[in-house]
Amino acid sequence: MTPPETMQVEISILDRAYKVSCAPEHRDLLQEAAQEFDRRMRDVRSRSSGVGPERAAVMAGLNATYEMLEQKAASTWDVTDVKHKIKELEAQLDRCFFEQESLF
Numbered sequence: 001m002t003p004p005e006t007m008q009v010e011i012s013i014l015d016r017a018y019k020v021s022c023a024p025e026h027r028d029l030l031q032e033a034a035q036e037f038d039r040r041m042r043d044v045r046s047r048s049s050g051v052g053p054e055r056a057a058v059m060a061g062l063n064a065t066y067e068m069l070e071q072k073a074a075s076t077w078d079v080t081d082v083k084h085k086i087k088e089l090e091a092q093l094d095r096c097f098f099e100q101e102s103l104f
Contacts, residue, residue: 013038
C-alpha cells in the first residue's frame with residue numbers, strides 16, 4: 001500500500017515560521033486556518049498585556065473550540081422529531097390527494 005502524498009507547508013504564527021505536513025488538497029485550507037489562528041492569537045495578546053505566546057495559543061484555541069461547539073449545538077436537530085414531522089406531512093398530503101380525487 002502506497003503512503004498518502006504529503007507536502008511541506010510553511011505557515012507563520014506570531015511571526016514564527018512553522019513547517020507542517022499535509023496533503024496537497026488541504027494546503028489552502030491549512031494556510032487559511034493558520035492565518036485565522038494567527039489573527040486570534042494577536043487579538044488575545046492585544047487585549048491582555050504581558051500574555052506570552054503559549055498562553056495566547058491556549059486562549060485562542062479555547063475561544064475557537066468554544067465557538068465551534070456553540071455553532072454545533074445551535075445546528076443540531078433531533079432525527080426522531082424530523083421523521084415525525086415528515087410522517088405528519090405525508091399524512092396531510094394523502095388527505096389532500098384523497099380530497100382532490102373525490103372532487104372528480
